Amino acid sequence: MRLTCPLCGDRDRREFHYYGAEVYADRPDAGAALDAWDDYLHLRDNPAGETRDLWYHEIGCSAWIVVTRDTVSHRILQTALLTARQRQVGKFVYQEGDLREVPAKPGAATGGERP
Amino acid sequence: MRIAGKGLVDGSATIGFRFDGRDYTGFAGDTLASALLASGVRLFGRSFKYHRPRGVMTTGAEEPNALVTVGRGARAVPNVRATVQEIHGGLEARGQNAWPSLGLDLMAVNDLFAPFFGAGFYYKTFMWPRAFWERLYEPLIRRAAGLGALSGRSNDEAYEKAWAFCDLLVIGAGPAGLMAALGAARAGAEVILADEDSRMGGRLLLESHEVAGRAGADWAGAVLAELGAMANVRLMTRTTVTGAYDGGTYGALERVGLHVANPSEDLPRECFWRIVARRAVLAGGAHERQIAFANNDRPGIMTAGAVRGYLNRWGVAAGRSVTVFANNDDGHRTARDLVAAGVRIAALVDVREDVAMAGDFPVHAGARVIDTVGRQSLREVVIADREGRVSRIASDCLAVSGGWNPALHLACHMNGRPVWREDIAAFVPKPGMVPGMRVAGAANGAFSTQACLAEGLAAAAAVLDDLGFKAAPVDLPEAEDGAVRIRAYWEVPGATHRAWLDFANDVTTKDVRLAAQENFASVEHMKRYTTLGMAPDQGKNSSVTALAILAETTGRGIAETGTTTFRPPYVPVSIAALGAGGQGRGFAPKRLTTSDRAARERGAPMIEAGLWYRPSYFPRPGEATWREACDREVAMVRDRVGVCDVSTLGKIDIQGPDAGRFLDLVYSNTFSTLKPGRVRYGLMLREDGMVMDDGTTACLGPGHYLMTTTTAAAGQVMRHLDFVQQAHCHDWDLRMISVTEAWAQFAVAGPLARDLLNSVLAEPIDGAAFPFLACGEVRLMGVAARLFRISFSGELGFEVAVPARYGAALWRDLVARAESLGGGAYGMEALNVLRIEKGFVTHAEIHGRVTAFDIGLQAMVSGKKDCIGKAASTRPGLSGPEREQLVGLRPVAADRAIAAGAHLFDEAAEAVSANDRGYVTSACWSPTLGSHLALGFLRDGRARIGTRVRLVDHLRKAEVLCEVTDPVFFDPEGGRARG
């Protein structure tokens, strides 16, 4: 498995540490009820299909990355820096330029670059 | 028997080797199988369950029968395919799964009991009496099962792993693979061509076909010469691509030294490659399948393609009188090639009525083989003609072709399912089953040489187009282009004896039918119940035929019945290759402090602390045990001065205007109020409210902090800080980085610590200018250093940090000065005693299940601010009298030893789970207090201080009555550290 770090490019999975679903970045406000914390810490959509999750480029640039991928096919669809997230009425979106499209087939958009 | 003038082996180079205790010779280019067949050997092994005599059946890695053990002693490799093992001088191989010998195997008695050993028989018996399972039945089954044996000795040979990257990985160097590689390489793409054989060319080496008007092998040689001369091509022979993984990553096993006589010790036996390919072409060919008929497993019964392959490539006639049995035209080639080479064809038997073949041998159209005769070698083939008339044909070799199964396994490694093609009676891959992979040639169901060449070239063109390369001209050569003519035919009906499907696991057609009869009717149930397809060949020779028979039995179609899942590896891969580098110390990196060498020179036993090595204690002459050294080191620190390398603690440099605010978020207590020049103890929680780590953080200047973590949690804390910052406050102005390795840091502790330091500091310090929890920049011996007045021993203590390059020198110097003051170096054992005496926690206590409340630090969770973990720590289950709380434990009789891991009970309670009140986390002998001491967790422990509990340690047979105390045993007021 390979991931495209938005800063470093195409790298082997073993450079990354996986955390879990992207929602873990949506920390409740300090005063939120315990239910909200239970939801945040424990409950997961856990889709069989497209998901967004958090990866840390630990043996690399230390960036936390939001990866859009498919949990059934393992296809990687998009990667973005976690810091590129912006809050917009209750959900998180990304600016156009912050997303790194991952080619549908390995290598298609890397133009012969060597990792 | 070798046929003069045939084959591609080098008849001038004779090689001697041994098999099963006898000497043989072969030629350069021979495999063990070809050389032994040439020498007339028929018996290669014994089958798994019935110990039936077995001979070689194929020419490739899919071989189910001819599994042998190669080598001796620790270097013996079991279950080696004789069809893959190249002979070399000194090669020693032997048969397996036979006792006392291959020829006379007493376990063959199993064959007589075969009626009772049908599929799944063991689920129905061996249940009584119960105690006999482990003592009798299971040991007998285990001894009978298994094929080869491991030596039981540690591997002592080199194995390697490597990475490679390319635009195109071509898997298989037959006609399709060669064309794919040539097409891509001429266009300038970086190509890796991997083939599992010792010589590239694939089926072209095994057939008598011509390509572009030359012998197939010659044409392949010319293409390979061109490819070999190109800088953008890497040819990897003896390399089997074993798995397709995500992101265009392929696993491949290269047999580097397995064919070499007297290899140097440095030459790896095998290398496991991780090949990252932007595109791949699978051109792995196809496997010929058997037909199930009675006694179809005798030595001498082979696939038809193998029989002519041995002739064409190795010049070996697999028999003197060969019968061919086929359901398709391809099998006829065997008769044709053998006759041309002067080998007698006893008969051609074809199940099809409408088959005609001209030749100087009898042709039995519409006939079938119904039985065979001959125990250790085939003697006769029994056939029935279309009217059912039975005749016997003297034959020592039966060449069977039931059609071909594309070798599509790699294409299925990502859970894709192949589709059934009725016209060629075979499963073929669907496009796109593995992203970036195309399948070409026979692996794709294109069985003529011409079609293979064309598909290979087309695959290259498609890949080049995908990757944006401009295609270069490549001519498509002309070759044999026969249509596939086959009648799906899996089993000769009405067999009176067993007919084998899975030769390696001894699964017969009866077993498949029995499975269906017992309602193990889905293909997965059938596989699991009969074990068909789970043997070393992983069903390459059997699974399609078996599921066809299952489909017939259950009245479903083949497509509906479906296949089982093909999983990596494509061929078995040694653990030594997949785990290369892990043996011995290689499993994990070693981290050494700057004082490592000096500590070892002093004879300190080094122990693992995470990836680090740290000194356990520093023995001195006359000390017989570690305890004596430890007690002395503790006393040294309490009375004089000790020096300890604490560089392994994690160090994170945090800078920026918002750094203080950030620390407030990640620590439970407040840091934004910490003044430059001051240090504070911090408690860090996980977001779930449990204690993650603790440590001190120093304020080195405005907006500049140095955080320390425990050794164990350094990586986790760094990751956590990066997450908190990037997820929750990326707009705050701060930066941080781990500087753990950049600084060497030494604890100097004891009443004389200041005296020692003042002997090296450029400007001496005193208690007023450098009070407890002060920090600052200092100079010592001309080097800029950092000094922290902190203590993990409870004594007057400092930690001095210098750039790592000065660490080794400073440590020697500090220890020498300490020794001149009556002190010295101390190790982990003493450090542990010192901290237990003071009730300081380590990860023995903060083991991931404890809250600040549990360790009595609830006051450190600031009520004035938010912090990570604060909200979750308020969950009702995480505080209160039901929780186990940190306490000290002191034996009522001071000399009664306590061991960590003991459990706590009320004095009179029975030591059973229902009465369990807690457990001991850390324990030591305290030379300072003259008593054994322990820390532990006790339910509602703080309320029980002053009472007694009983420690029970079943495992070490100890019971100790203890007094529950405050966790701080020594100097509870802390005056010594502040002094």
Add this chain to the structure above:
Amino acid sequence: MRYSGLRVIAEGLSGNRGWKPAWRNPDPKPAYDLVIIGGGGHGLSTAYYLAKNHGLTNVAVLEKGYLGGGNVGRNTTIVRANYFLPGNQEFYSHSLKLWEGLEAELNYNVMHSQRGLINLFHSDGQRDAFARRGNAMVNQGDDAELLDREGVRRHLPWLDFEQSRFPIHGGLFHRRGGTARHDAVAWGYARAADRRGVELIQNCEVTGIDIEGGHVTGVQTTRGSIRAKKVAIIVAGRSSQVAAMAGMRLPIESHILQAFVTEGLKPVIDHVVSFGMGHFYISQSDKGGLVFGGDLDFYASYAARGNLPMVEHVMEAGMTLMPMIGKAKVLRAWGGIMDMTPDGSPIIDKTPVEGLYLDAGWNYGGFKAVPASGWCMAHLMATGEAHPVARRFRLDRFATGHLLDEEGTGSQHNLH
């Protein structure tokens, strides 16, 4: 029909034509008292104990594929009772006792082999943690012995005691630990449940859960709708999807755990052995294959297949611990889909929907739990009360903080 050695001989002499189907192939009825979604180990054992212990036989088990096709047939077959937290201890202890009588109970040889489990430790700290665990096991009435290095050497002389990156200091020996033939457990329970009247319906995928007024009324399936008074979700690996049909969001993230088997070899490893410093555990099957595994691949996945980083890591762990296995060849690797919970322990509980029950979250410890999970789930469904040994496996324990975190790794699902 009853299985026995005599029967095997009698059938063998008459051409094995008399063996009956291990279970029937019923078509689903319009209604049952209880419907169990999931024909894996836990679902089948639940069905069996509903019938056996509680006399409830109007029960259907709905399986979307084939019986035992999930994790019960994709694991490393280890059976043990070596937990140390109250809540887990008594449950796995109960399960092991059920294992010890399983062949007689089911009249099916599941080859439960109590060959002994040795967990190796490599430091004083690990020894202390194992001592705590071992004492807890003895407190519970189970068995544990602490072995020093020489003690381990007597059992496993071929380990690399000194040269390994993490030299071996000793081990915790659990003599009653061992292995079983995984598929046979599913088949044994299936056959025994079928004989008691439970209907096992394969190729029947549940597509919806019917709820009226907060009460479950049945399920929608690919073979029609089925009414039921009580419905159990026992579908580890797909728990989140099925629970979502009832509007529930679970504390579960799905992860891949790979396992491996080598070619058949003559007996060489007689115990179950696990490595304390790397995630690696190994035993040898009765057929001779070395069966071993390691840690999760660590990313959420439903692919039932893994990737090379963990494959290699597991093999490296094997090579540092026991370099005599180097010449064994890995035959097959597979992946199971694990329900990973935020404390590493399972859930056997009612749900907010009346009549809907959940048995899920087995992380990678589900195989050995098959008997007790079914026992306790059947008890819960039949009586409405949690069985005493499973009373802490509550769905709300994450919200309340009554956690069962054996690993101490906290709420990150994949770290358990």
